[in-house]
Amino acid sequence: MSAEKNMWLAGGVHGTQVQVRFGDTDPYGIVYFVSYFRYCHRAIEEFLRAVGLPPEETFKNVQEGFGLPIVEAWGRFRRPSKYGEVLRIETRVQDVRTKAVVFRFEFYPETGRELLAEGTATLVAIGSDWRARELPARVKAALLHKT
Amino acid sequence: MSAEKNMWLAGGVHGTQVQVRFGDTDPYGIVYFVSYFRYCHRAIEEFLRAVGLPPEETFKNVQEGFGLPIVEAWGRFRRPSKYGEVLRIETRVQDVRTKAVVFRFEFYPETGRELLAEGTATLVAIGSDWRARELPARVKAALLHKT
Amino acid sequence: MSAEKNMWLAGGVHGTQVQVRFGDTDPYGIVYFVSYFRYCHRAIEEFLRAVGLPPEETFKNVQEGFGLPIVEAWGRFRRPSKYGEVLRIETRVQDVRTKAVVFRFEFYPETGRELLAEGTATLVAIGSDWRARELPARVKAALLHKT
Amino acid sequence: MSAEKNMWLAGGVHGTQVQVRFGDTDPYGIVYFVSYFRYCHRAIEEFLRAVGLPPEETFKNVQEGFGLPIVEAWGRFRRPSKYGEVLRIETRVQDVRTKAVVFRFEFYPETGRELLAEGTATLVAIGSDWRARELPARVKAALLHKT
Secondary structure (H helix, E strand, O other), X not given: OOOEOOOEEEOOEEEEEEEOOOOOEOOOOEEXXXXXXXHHHHHHHHHHHHOOOOHHHOOEEOOOOEEOXXXXXXXXXXXXXXXXXXXXXXXXXXXXXXXXXXXEEEEXXXXXXXXXXXXXXXXXXXXXXXOEOOOOHHHHHHHHOOX | OOOEOOOEEEOOEEEEEEEOOOOOEOOOOEEOHHHHHHHHHHXXXXXXXXXXXXXXXXXXXXXXXXXXXXXXXXXXXXXXXXXOOEEEEEEEEEEEOXXXXXXXXXXXXXXXXXXXXXXXXXXXOEEOOOOEOOOOHHHHHHHHOOO | OOOEOOOEEEOOEEEEEEEOOOOOEOOOOEEOHHXXXXXXXXXXHHHHHHXXXXXXXXXXXXXXXXXXXXXXXXXXXXXXXEOOOEEEEEEEEEEEOOOEEEEEEEEEEOOOOOOOXXXXXXXXXXXXXXXXXXXXXXXXXHHHOOO | OOOEOOOEEEOOEEEEEEEOOOOOEOOOOEEOHHHHHHHHHHXXXXXXXXXXXXXXXXXXXXXXXXXXXXXEEEEEEOOOOEOOOEEEEXXXXXXEOOOEXXXXXXXXXXXXXXXXXXXXXEEEOEEOOOOEOOOOHHHHHHHHOOO
């Protein structure tokens, strides 16, 4: 189960919220760019859970012999956010390839449509030998039929 | 506003939930003891918000000339928790002194009453000169009449 | 090998340094209490390495069937430290019991003897069944004859 | 002063080391991608210090009325690294523009030349009104004449 509220999944877009916490900011009270990447991972976790892929069985699945490490990530940070603010994250699957999936993230204020930050993360399917392999069929299906 | 669900405040006990995230564990998948202290701070933030003390105006309040730094913390970690698990935190004010407040935390599984971890945190009121001072009256009142 | 400089071990006291980094502070630029616990773990890692116990084979050792989780931690934070400051940590073994070891930490400025923060951490030896067991003899010996 | 050893600056390339710590990995003991971005920030801090720009006066400088927030970051993670490993980071200034500087990072094992990870980070100069402005002349000079 998820500990988050205010989540939704519609038209392939998953929404979640994070609150900027102590320890998420730089020494000047502004969200540290590293925290956005942490928020992105949290958004992937919630997305996966929402499409029937529990993250604790999806990032590494010993029984089925696959893993899904993040091999590339990018972020642009447009407007500063501060301690205590609530950020809305919209997450979608930007691309599903044979062996990889690319997520796209957009950060907005709790209310309003100003884009605060955006990013992408690429996950590659690997086998137990750490070599790239095809995405497991059920994972691919869940990512593609995601509404 | 809060981004959390499943929160409640009754009989002076505040409940919230955290989900164990990537980056919260040790290399063996067990919650890192440091993360429990981070969860405790989050519980304080939610508690304060629930009693009408927005944390972003309470841990440091320039206008009213006070701060509330954590000067002591303690935790006992009884049972291991793993990545993906949901933990329920019960937070209460254990003691309100003239210049300090002590919070007490108990961690339970999402369902069930087995105590997983427990802890305390002491916050002292300071003035803009970093010297201890009396808790602001409205802060003290909110902490004492907390239901 | 270690990536740290300015380390020493003499009379059972191990010294190391940490620099306060972006992300280690609260929104007001003061070291977040959670970061001190993270620094303490780092000090334990360096201590263990210095007495011939590589942490990556000591916190969990599958071959020898033991683990050393932290079951209790305490900290008192006396003086605020700021982003960019260098802190000197003195670490010693406060107590070695049959099944547990207690480390004690003291934080000082880079130069000077003002105690900034102090703490303890208790590690218990467990077997592969997560039950408490005696400290492995070679671990105990290394912790006791630590100079 | 810096708490790091094994640092060097030659031909515009700055080298530093980080040790993978508890809390830096995912639940499977592999360095979490978010930690690489944290390591990159640490590398920027060390780079700035090495060229005479103390980070605590450079990321935000109230007296001179400028700040240097990170507005974009990218990373590619090629080979997994594990808890306890020492990573060597090579940092260089990839580009200095009128209002921005781009750092490039390469991660290698403690010994060896296999590229483990790489990344970039873009910092933009802003004024006290958060609007982009020219890099302060002394900052630009230090970044350009960096050997």
